[in-house]
Amino acid sequence: MSKQIHLWAFLQGIGFFPTGWRHPRARPEGVFSMEYYARVAKMAEDACFDAIVFGDQLQSRGAGGRTPGRLAMPTLDPVSLLMAMAAVTERVGLVATVSTTYNTPEMLAERFAAMDRISGGRAGWNIVTTAHPDTAPNFGEAELPPKDQRYRNAVDVVAKACELWAAMDRAGPALPQGRPVLVQAGQSPEGRDFAARTAEAIFCPAANIEAGIDFRNDMRHRIAGVGGNPDGVRVMPGLSCVLGGTEEEARTNHAAILDMGDVPLAIEYLSESLCCDLTAYDPDAAIPVDDILAKTLLPPADVAKSVRPAAEKGTPLGDFAANFMRHPRGHNVFIGTGEQMAEMMIEWRDSGACDGFTLQPSYMPGGLEDFAEQVVPVLQKRGRLRTEYPGTTLRETLGLPARLKVEA
Amino acid sequence: MTRSFIVSACVTDADLAVPELARPVIAAAEAAGLDLLMLGRAGARPFDAQVLAAWAAPLTSRTAIVATVPASNAHPFHVARALSAVDFLADGRTGWSVIAEDAEPGAAADMVRAARALWDGWGADTLVIDKESGVYLNPDQVVRPNYRGPFFDTAGPVNAMRPLQGQPVLVLDEAAPIGIDDADVVLVDAPDAAAESARRLLKIAPGAEVDSAALAASFDTGEIDGVHFMLTESAAALPAAIAAIGALLADRPGTVPAITGTLRERLGLALPQTASTQAKGAFVPEYVA
Ligand SMILES: Cc1cc2nc3c(=O)[nH]c(=O)nc-3n(C[C@H](O)[C@H](O)[C@H](O)COP(=O)(O)O)c2cc1C
Numbered sequence: 062m063s064k065q066i067h068l069w070a071f072l073q074g075i076g077f078f079p080t081g082w083r084h085p086r087a088r089p090e091g092v093f094s095m096e097y098y099a100r101v102a103k104m105a106e107d108a109c110f111d112a113i114v115f116g117d118q119l120q121s122r123g124a125g126g127r128t129p130g131r132l133a134m135p136t137l138d139p140v141s142l143l144m145a146m147a148a149v150t151e152r153v154g155l156v157a158t159v160s161t162t163y164n165t166p167e168m169l170a171e172r173f174a175a176m177d178r179i180s181g182g183r184a185g186w187n188i189v190t191t192a193h194p195d196t197a198p199n200f201g202e203a204e205l206p207p208k209d210q211r212y213r214n215a216v217d218v219v220a221k222a223c224e225l226w227a228a229m230d231r232a233g234p235a236l237p238q239g240r241p242v243l244v245q246a247g248q249s250p251e252g253r254d255f256a257a258r259t260a261e262a263i264f265c266p267a268a269n270i271e272a273g274i275d276f277r278n279d280m281r282h283r284i285a286g287v288g289g290n291p292d293g294v295r296v297m298p299g300l301s302c303v304l305g306g307t308e309e310e311a312r313t314n315h316a317a318i319l320d321m322g323d324v325p326l327a328i329e330y331l332s333e334s335l336c337c338d339l340t341a342y343d344p345d346a347a348i349p350v351d352d353i354l355a356k357t358l359l360p361p362a363d364v365a366k367s368v369r370p371a372a373e374k375g376t377p378l379g380d381f382a383a384n385f386m387r388h389p390r391g392h393n394v395f396i397g398t399g400e401q402m403a404e405m406m407i408e409w410r411d412s413g414a415c416d417g418f419t420l421q422p423s424y425m426p427g428g429l430e431d432f433a434e435q436v437v438p439v440l441q442k443r444g445r446l447r448t449e450y451p452g453t454t455l456r457e458t459l460g461l462p463a464r465l466k467v468e469a
Numbered sequence: 470m471t472r473s474f475i476v477s478a479c480v481t482d483a484d485l486a487v488p489e490l491a492r493p494v495i496a497a498a499e500a501a502g503l504d505l506l507m508l509g510r511a512g513a514r515p516f517d518a519q520v521l522a523a524w525a526a527p528l529t530s531r532t533a534i535v536a537t538v539p540a541s542n543a544h545p546f547h548v549a550r551a552l553s554a555v556d557f558l559a560d561g562r563t564g565w566s567v568i569a570e571d572a573e574p575g576a577a578a579d580m581v582r583a584a585r586a587l588w589d590g591w592g593a594d595t596l597v598i599d600k601e602s603g604v605y606l607n608p609d610q611v612v613r614p615n616y617r618g619p620f621f622d623t624a625g626p627v628n629a630m631r632p633l634q635g636q637p638v639l640v641l642d643e644a645a646p647i648g649i650d651d652a653d654v655v656l657v658d659a660p661d662a663a664a665e666s667a668r669r670l671l672k673i674a675p676g677a678e679v680d681s682a683a684l685a686a687s688f689d690t691g692e693i694d695g696v697h698f699m700l701t702e703s704a705a706a707l708p709a710a711i712a713a714i715g716a717l718l719a720d721r722p723g724t725v726p727a728i729t730g731t732l733r734e735r736l737g738l739a740l741p742q743t744a745s746t747q748a749k750g751a752f753v754p755e756y757v758a
């Protein structure tokens with residue numbers, strides 16, 4: 062049988078592009094409405110996606126204490142959104158991003174046990190350690206713990222949560238999957254090692270097929286190195302897209318999305334990304350590198366790497382911000398027809414660049430709708446995407462054992 | 470003025486976390502005309518009620534789900550986020566009941582105050598969502614609460630919107646005080662004239678006989694605003710127990726609470742006095758598919 066492609070819908074807020082909420086087919090008001098979530102959940106289930114994933118942050122968007130006025134926000138609690146979706150679907154998996162740094166193992170275990178039970182075994186946990194410095198004061202702390210400490214803590218938190226699940230499963234009612242599916246997206250050496258020891262599915266950015274192959278090989282190597290089975294882990298790089306009936310139409314559609322961005326939006330987006338409020342600076346003047354490095358809450362060396370090259374070329378702040386906004390987060394953005402996209406996905410899968418994709422729709426719900434209408438049927442016709450779910454639990458959907466044996 | 474008579478019940482069986490058992494219970498509550506269905510109670514919180522409340526949101530159109538929230542094993546930042554989401558999903562029909570569980574004295578009150586402060590960090594008219602001008606929200610309506618309490622410090626703003634009701638309806642049990650004296654709904658052990666503005670629901674112990682005439686008399690004198698049944702049946706037996714409540718109250722005194730509008734509106738409850746003293750819940754531009 063030809064290699065199957067796994068598909069996850071990564072939904073957070075109103076889509077991949079910061080400008081996406083202004084698209085005529087975007088429905089930003091929907092993120093506050095049950096009707097919208099029911100529509101999106103059914104769309105993903107009809108297209109046989111493995112799972113819906115909600116990313117999450119534990120701080121409000123903004124920089125330097127200023128709330129942006131042009132970015133789509135806030136994002137609501139992913140666990141609640143997914144559980145409401147559970148009530149109106151039957152098969153699609155439901156994966157919530159939850160932090161190990163700002164939850165106790167007891168909180169996590171209780172929450173995911175309830176999620177797995179009430180969804181009939183469809184719960185997954187995208188384990189994050191929380192990297193944004195604005196989060197700490199929301200939990201009474203001055204600063205985030207350093208990354209190595211966060212990952213050491215994550216190992217302990219996950220181990221303890223697993224013990225608690227085993228006990229809850231024995232006490233009943235049974236946990237349909239034994240425990241939720243564990244998902245991770247580490248990039249650093251610490252993060253990759255943690256993923257290798259823990260995860261059953263892994264997200265990553267991969268801008269091109271070579272990056273995908275390198276990452277997947279590296280992860281398979283690490284998984285084998287700690288005695289795991291590389292075939293028991295799904296590697297799922299992020300993928301966004303803008304489609305059209307012809308290549309040219311797709312390019313026009315992409316340009317239209319980018320053109321919805323104006324300089325004030327771009328500067329708010331850049332401010333957020335650099336953790337430094339730049340809204341009071343003149344967009345036509347030079348990038349205020351020294352101020353940025355003095356004020357940012359991120360490691361200044363990382364920030365310097367992203368701003369220095371443009372500053373040295375004399376790029377004005379507004380132009381830099383506008384360009385920055387055109388390439389969100391280093392993911393692969395496919396622009397073309399549905400047929401071409403399916404072709405690309407099959408090529409990635411067959412070359413060992415991934416086990417499937419974490420689709421990040423360009424705007425919502427239109428971007429997901431386009432993918433479901435223009436790409437899903439092609440993949441299904443080629444025998445690369447299921448037309449029905451193999452079982453009921455998320456583990457079965459991923460081609461893993463339905464239920465993990467719970468240790469006595 | 471005609472007052473409405475409020476009917477409430479709490480359920481505690483851990484098996485309600487199983488969807489096949491929970492669905493008939495939710496359906497029975499809707500059919501019986503329950504105004505509130507509380508998941509857990511002080512001293513009996515068998516599952517994560519915030520998860521169940523979210524799951525139940527699309528399954529209800531009248532009954533408001535009240536989630537019991539422990540002051541231990543929870544943080545106000547997470548609680549404020551979850552209940553904000555649930556309140557939108559349930560069209561403004563969300564209640565919460567903070568219980569001490571194993572927390573130290575004072576932690577539950579601190580939880581209530583912290584979550585209220587976080588919700589109040591978002592003004593009622595924050596959202597604009599105008600594609601044409603590119604204005605998504607009005608930043609002047611967002612403030613950082615910088616809440617500092619004896620147990621919880623949380624700066625905010627919380628990554629969640631002000632709830633549709635402004636604040637979900639807070640339900641507290643008089644017999645398990647947590648140090649908050651401005652709850653919206655109070656569960657009481659005996660009818661009693663009270664000055665507070667809360668709605669008072671008389672607790673009916675498991676299996677107790679209900680004297681409809683006495684209830685009507687207490688309601689007419691204003692000593693109570695309704696009843697709260699403490700159900701201890703197993704999940705499988707709950708639908709029948711809830712249907713029996715419905716039959717019993719077919720001729721309840723007063724009027725039946727309206728079935729449209731947010732829970733707060735239906736019960737005629739003002740928002741609690743908080744630092745920002747805003748009179749309204751969040752405005753959200755209409756979603757049109
Ligand atoms: C596709 C993808 C989605 C992610 N989603 C989230 C998220 O929702 N919340 C979060 O805090 N981190 C998220 N992350 C960040 C990762 O958890 C991780 O911190 C990041 O990839 C950097 O790796 P490191 O922690 O090893 O440095 C995501 C990463 C990727 C690649």
